[in-house]
Amino acid sequence: MEIKRAAVIGAGVMGSGIAAHIANAGVSVLLLDIVPKGATDRSVIARGAIERMLKADPAPFMHKRNARLVTPGNIEDDLDKLAECDWIVEAVLEDPKIKHDLYARIDKVRGKGSVVSSNTSTLPLAVLTKGMPRGFARDFLITHFFNPPRYMRLLEIVAGPETRPEAVAALADFADRRLGKGVVVAKDTPGFIANRLGVFWIECAVAEAIANGLGVEEADAVMGRPMGIPKTGVFGLLDLVGLDLSRHVAREMAAALPKTDAYHAISHEAALFDRMIADGYTGRKGKGGFYRLNEKREKEVLDLGRGDYAPALRPKLDSIGAAGKDPRKLMEYPDKTGTYAWRVMSQLLVYAASLIPEIADDIAAADEAMRLGYAWKQGLFELADRIGVAWIVARLQQDGREVPPLLAMAAEKGGFYRVQDGRLQYLGVGGDYADLKRREGVLLLEDIKRAGQPVRRNGSASLWDIGDGVLCLEFHTKMNALDQDSLKMVEDAVRIVPKAHKGLVIYNEGSNFSAGANIGLALFAANVALWPMIEELVASGQRVYRALKYAPFPVVGAPSGLALGGGCEILLHCDAVQAHAESYIGLVEVGVGVVPGWGGCKELLTRWTTAPGAPHGPMAAVAKAFQTIGTAQVAKSAVEAQELMFLRKTDGIVMNRDRLLAEAKARVLALADDYKPPQEVKLRLPGATGRAAIEMAVRDFELRGMLTPHDRVVVEELKQVLTGGDTDIVDETGEDALYALERKAFMKLIRHPGTLARVEHMLDTGKPLRN
Numbered sequence: 001m002e003i004k005r006a007a008v009i010g011a012g013v014m015g016s017g018i019a020a021h022i023a024n025a026g027v028s029v030l031l032l033d034i035v036p037k038g039a040t041d042r043s044v045i046a047r048g049a050i051e052r053m054l055k056a057d058p059a060p061f062m063h064k065r066n067a068r069l070v071t072p073g074n075i076e077d078d079l080d081k082l083a084e085c086d087w088i089v090e091a092v093l094e095d096p097k098i099k100h101d102l103y104a105r106i107d108k109v110r111g112k113g114s115v116v117s118s119n120t121s122t123l124p125l126a127v128l129t130k131g132m133p134r135g136f137a138r139d140f141l142i143t144h145f146f147n148p149p150r151y152m153r154l155l156e157i158v159a160g161p162e163t164r165p166e167a168v169a170a171l172a173d174f175a176d177r178r179l180g181k182g183v184v185v186a187k188d189t190p191g192f193i194a195n196r197l198g199v200f201w202i203e204c205a206v207a208e209a210i211a212n213g214l215g216v217e218e219a220d221a222v223m224g225r226p227m228g229i230p231k232t233g234v235f236g237l238l239d240l241v242g243l244d245l246s247r248h249v250a251r252e253m254a255a256a257l258p259k260t261d262a263y264h265a266i267s268h269e270a271a272l273f274d275r276m277i278a279d280g281y282t283g284r285k286g287k288g289g290f291y292r293l294n295e296k297r298e299k300e301v302l303d304l305g306r307g308d309y310a311p312a313l314r315p316k317l318d319s320i321g322a323a324g325k326d327p328r329k330l331m332e333y334p335d336k337t338g339t340y341a342w343r344v345m346s347q348l349l350v351y352a353a354s355l356i357p358e359i360a361d362d363i364a365a366a367d368e369a370m371r372l373g374y375a376w377k378q379g380l381f382e383l384a385d386r387i388g389v390a391w392i393v394a395r396l397q398q399d400g401r402e403v404p405p406l407l408a409m410a411a412e413k414g415g416f417y418r419v420q421d422g423r424l425q426y427l428g429v430g431g432d433y434a435d436l437k438r439r440e441g442v443l444l445l446e447d448i449k450r451a452g453q454p455v456r457r458n459g460s461a462s463l464w465d466i467g468d469g470v471l472c473l474e475f476h477t478k479m480n481a482l483d484q485d486s487l488k489m490v491e492d493a494v495r496i497v498p499k500a501h502k503g504l505v506i507y508n509e510g511s512n513f514s515a516g517a518n519i520g521l522a523l524f525a526a527n528v529a530l531w532p533m534i535e536e537l538v539a540s541g542q543r544v545y546r547a548l549k550y551a552p553f554p555v556v557g558a559p560s561g562l563a564l565g566g567g568c569e570i571l572l573h574c575d576a577v578q579a580h581a582e583s584y585i586g587l588v589e590v591g592v593g594v595v596p597g598w599g600g601c602k603e604l605l606t607r608w609t610t611a612p613g614a615p616h617g618p619m620a621a622v623a624k625a626f627q628t629i630g631t632a633q634v635a636k637s638a639v640e641a642q643e644l645m646f647l648r649k650t651d652g653i654v655m656n657r658d659r660l661l662a663e664a665k666a667r668v669l670a671l672a673d674d675y676k677p678p679q680e681v682k683l684r685l686p687g688a689t690g691r692a693a694i695e696m697a698v699r700d701f702e703l704r705g706m707l708t709p710h711d712r713v714v715v716e717e718l719k720q721v722l723t724g725g726d727t728d729i730v731d732e733t734g735e736d737a738l739y740a741l742e743r744k745a746f747m748k749l750i751r752h753p754g755t756l757a758r759v760e761h762m763l764d765t766g767k768p769l770r771n
Contacts, residue, residue, distance in 0.1 A: 001113065001170035003027060003178075007085040009075060009102065014119055015091030016049035017149040020060035023069035024150060024581070025178040025655065030081055032073045046072035060150050062581060062637035075105070083111050087171065089143065091119040094252070096127055103128075107136045115167045117143040121195060122252040125160045125188045137162040143171065144192055146373050151582070153657075154372035155181035156192045176439060180581060180655030182372040189359050190256035193366055194373030196359050197352055197380065199253050202246065204266045205234040205344045209304065212336050212343070216290045216301050217315055222341050226320055226330050228377035239289035244282045247273055262351050272307055328387045345383075346396060352380050353404040357429050363406075363416055364426045364436055381416040381426075389415050422451030443662035445472060445509050456496065461489035469502035469672075470665050479515035480508060482566045484537065487544045490570075494547045503668035503675075504551075506570060507558035507661050513583070516565025517541070519592055523759045526750055538746050541566065541598035542739045549573040549678065554671035558664035559583045560657050564634070568646060569596060572603035575671060575678070577651040578664040579638040585646040586634030590714050591768040593755030596629060597746035601721045602738040604628065606681050607645040614645075618686045618729050619693055622722050626694055630718055632768075682732040685724030694719050710754035710771045717745035 007030040008019040019031045033045035041047065050070055053060045061067055073081065082088055088106060092098055099118065106116060116139055118128055129137045141159045146152035155175045159168045168185075175181040186192040191199060209219040220233025230237070238246050257263050276282070276289065283289035290302045292309060299312040319337040323330035331342040352366060360366045367379020376383075384392060384407075393411040396403050409431055410416045416427050417436075424447070425433040438444065448464050455463040455471060460483055464472045473493050475486055497504050517537075525533045548555055548570070557571040560580035568585050571577055579585075587600045595601060608614050608621035615624070627633075628644055635641035638653045652667065654660045686693070698715055701707045707715070721741045724733045749755045754771055761769035 001086065001115070001166065003086045003170070003174045005029070005085050006087040006089065007032065007082055008089045008091060009033070009106075010091035010093075010119075011046040011049040011072075012091065014145065014147055014149070015089070016046075016053055017060050017147065018089055018091060018119065018145055019070050020053050020066070021149045021179060023066040024062045025174075026069070027178070028069045028071070030071050030073055030078065030085060032075050032078055035074045035076050042077060043072045043074045046074065058148065058151065059636060060148060062150070063639040063643070075102070079105060080109050082106060082109050082114075085111065086114055087174070088114060088116045089119060090116065094120060094122050096123060096130075099123070099128060100131065103132055103136065103140075107133065114139065115171055116140050117171065119143060119145055121192075121249070122190070122256060124190070124256075125158050129160055129162075134162060138164050139167055141168060141171065142188075142192075143175070144186075146194070152373065152375075153180065153182045154194060154369060155179070155183050156186045156194065156369065156373075157183055158186050158188050158192060160188065176656055177659070178655060180657065182368060182656075182658070184365050184369045184372070185361070186365070186369070187357075187359050187361075191253055191359075193360050193369040195249065195253070196355065197348065197366065197370060198374050199249060200263055200266070200351055201344070201348050202234055202238065203250060203263070204347050206238075206270070207266050208340055208343045209234070210270070212340050213305075214336060214340055215315075216304060217313060218317065218337060219340065221315065221317055221320060222330070222337050223344065226323060226325070226341070227327055227345065228383065230375050235290035239283035239291055242283045242285055243273060243289055244277050247277065262347075262354070266347065272304070275307070276302075327383065328391060331387070342395070345387075346392065346401075349380060349384055349392065350396070350401070350404055350407065353407040353410075356406055362426060362428060362434075381410075384410070385415045385417055419450055424450060439658070441662055442658045443665065444658065445474060445507065445661060448472070456489065456492050458485045458489060460485035463489065463493055463496065465501075466505065466661065466665055468665070468669060469500075470668050471497055471501050471504050472661070472665075473504060473506045474508045475514055476508065476510070477518070479512055479562075480510050480567070481515050481518040481520075482541075482570075483518040483521055484540070487537075487540055490544045490548055494544075494551050497551070497553050501553070502672040503554040503556070505556050505558055505661065505664045505668055506574065507664060510561070512561035512567075513559035513563040514567025514570070515562050516567050516588070517598075519759050520763055522750065523756065523763065526756055526759075531747070531751070534750055535743070535747055538597045538743050541569075542743065545570060545573045545599050546735070546739075552675075552677060554668050554675050556664045556667045556671070558660050559585065560660060564588050565596070565600075566598050569598040569600040569603070571646070572600060572607075576667055577647055578660060578667050579641065579647060579651060579653055580657045580660050581638050581653050581655050582657070583638045583641060584634055584636060585638075585641040585644075586632065587629045587646075588632040588634060590630060590711070590718065591632045591758070592762050593710060593714055593752065593758040594749045595714065595718050595721055595742060595745045597742050599735075599739065599742070601625065601629065601718075601742055602735060604645060605683060605685075605722060605738070607648070609683055610681060611645060611648070618684070619690055621683075622686060622690050622694070626718065626722050629722075630715060680735055682734050683724070683738075684729050684731065685722075685727050685733050686729050687723055687725070687727045687731075689729070690723035691719045694723070708770050710752075710758070713752060713754060714749060717749055721745050 005028050006022050008015050009032045011031050011033040019029045022029045031046040035042045125142050141163050144156040146154050172183045175183050205223050216235045220236050224231045224233040280287045281289055292300050294300050300309040301312045317337050319333035363381040367381050370376045370379045389411045393403050418425050424436045426436055428434050460477045462474045466472045555574045557574040557577040563585045568587050587596045589596050604625045605621050608624045635644050641647040654663050725741050727733050758769045
């Protein structure tokens with residue numbers, strides 16, 4: 001079965017978001033909703049949803065043109081069009097009667113062999129298929145997306161006893177390869193996997209914070225980064241999701257679970273929550289929630305005891321300082337925050353261990369659901385191994401609490417996971433370990449690293465052999481910022497690969513490909529006037545990137561997440577790029593008061609000059625590069641990066657990040673046959689006449705108040721680089737000359753007090769200074 005056309009019924013936030021993401025996969029999709037009473041436009045709900053999504057930030061569409069693949073309609077006039085659809089997604093109200101009535105209408109018009117799925121998050125599949133024909137039940141399953149569908153990687157699939165296996169396989173494969181989802185098969189139980197555990201965690205964390213007298217900020221500090229959980233923690237997450245929605249989900253969970261379930265021991269109906277919702281404090285979408293901004297745009301936080309707001313303090317907790325990155329030390333800390341950490345996480349772990357295999361076949365599925373659905377760095381059972389399962393069991397026994405059999409077995413065997421002969425294995429419910437199997441076509445660097453040693457390593461980067469004659473260059477600094485050691489490893493790769501290998505992939509499995517050059521190092525050097533050190537860093541980056549570009553083997557960049565500044569520049573010097581769809585690429589150096597110094601100006605000019613279909617004329621490439629670099633544009637998807645020329649039209653885009661390394665490796669091998677390095681392109685740049693043309697646009701920005709005084713300083717240097725300095729349109733400008741112009745401009749700007757102020761402000765706040 002191939003999914004060539006889809007339909008989504010229900011144009012609410014989730015339904016429209018699912019439709020947008022199906023369109024992101026290049027598949028046309030029909031979006032239907034009801035006909036409002038008295039509406040002149042009978043498809044106004046679906047049409048309005050598409051219009052809202054085009055204005056939304058973060059954007060549901062990876063490119064605005066994807067909206068053309070979504071056709072609005074309504075269930076009165078357009079239901080017969082479902083006959084053309086291979087997959088029909090229902091995302092209407094969580095009311096069994098409404099869903100059953102809709103299913104009966106769908107079944108009359110849908111095509112033979114089409115798959116129907118529900119995005120329900122609360123109703124069991126058995127309830128949804130009750131009374132439906134057997135033919136419908138065979139083609140029906142649950143596909144539970146997480147919000148927002150474009151960005152949250154988890155898709156839980158629940159199949160019934162009558163669901164065709166081939167229907168499940170086809171949908172799982174489409175979701176994996178085309179939608180980029182991590183597909184987890186869940187059992188038909190309330191909340192499935194992620195919400196069954198995640199809602200318990202939230203309710204428990206809120207209840208324990210109130211019971212132990214913790215403030216909102218204290219609780220979020222403990223239930224955030226120290227546990228490998230996003231910094232929003234619990235109360236910040238509630239504000240993000242919406243208090244009204246979270247209370248609805250909590251009530252639905254309580255109603256669906258048997259009275260014997262441990263959820264009922266911690267689930268509560270807090271009058272404080274109800275009052276906040278009634279007053280419009282529903283979180284970020286309302287007037288605020290547990291956090292809010294006052295009239296002066298100052299952050300305030302709710303006092304859980306008094307129910308009023310006070311200035312946010314961002315407390316620095318002794319427990320977190322003492323524990324560092326060790327969650328066990330945090331749980332052992334002798335104060336209320338240490339007790340809180342233990343109380344919440346131990347209850348959650350006991351609960352989770354008691355639910356396997358009821359909600360999932362194995363612990364690996366549960367861990368993947370929490371990583372992908374709640375953005376935890378580790379799943380709960382992985383976190384238990386990190387804390388120490390034997391220690392957890394001993395403390396539970398010390399507290400006189402019951403230890404679930406699975407948890408006791410893991411303590412006896414030494415953990416939930418182990419590495420055997422370089423293979424990761426997980427503990428099964430029967431007591432035996434089993435290999436953790438990846439989906440076909442998935443290659444992860446973490447598996448390569450588990451099975452062997454690097455070819456070369458230093459403090460900032462490593463070289464790994466990923467098989468078939470291909471090496472992988474991995475950066476592993478904070479935010480994968482680039483420093484001398486990073487550049488040294490690129491240099492080593494250029495020297496090592498030709499000896500016995502076919503090519504190189506530049507890739508890592510951090511949250512971001514690279515945030516660019518280490519500006520903290522530059523600031524330190526500037527503060528002690530080590531100007532030669534800074535100039536050498538710029539020159540060595542240029543030298544190394546040039547060597548990479550003209551190396552006698554193919555180089556493929558494989559970014560995901562941020563690829564900014566120097567991280568973008570290394571991609572610009574690669575032969576090809578296989579980019580994860582969620583790659584955010586840009587040359588943002590002007591934000592810290594400098595210009596791209598490692599060939600970014602040169603490469604972007606070359607792209608705009610030579611790309612098929614690019615505008616022609618003496619100023620076209622210069623104007624495009626100036627606009628992109630001068631405004632620090634960042635592509636918000638790999639598709640947008642192609643439009644901005646950070647990626648070529650021939651570069652590949654991979655929807656599922658887990659498939660990125662394998663596809664990049666395949667690209668290297670395809671290029672390796674008869675590989676020849678690129679030839680240098682010499683440019684004809686306009687020189688002084690080009691600067692005069694750019695100045696007209698710059699003055700317009702100035703008159704409109706869009707240019708700060710230091711922006712003007714940076715722009716002057718950027719103009720000089722992009723127009724080729726003292727050249728003229730009749731002259732050819734080579735790479736060496738452009739590198740020299742970049743280097744000169746960078747060194748002039750890094751000495752400027754305005755630039756140093758920008759760098760310091762960025763390091764302190766993470767935000768650009770508009771000076």
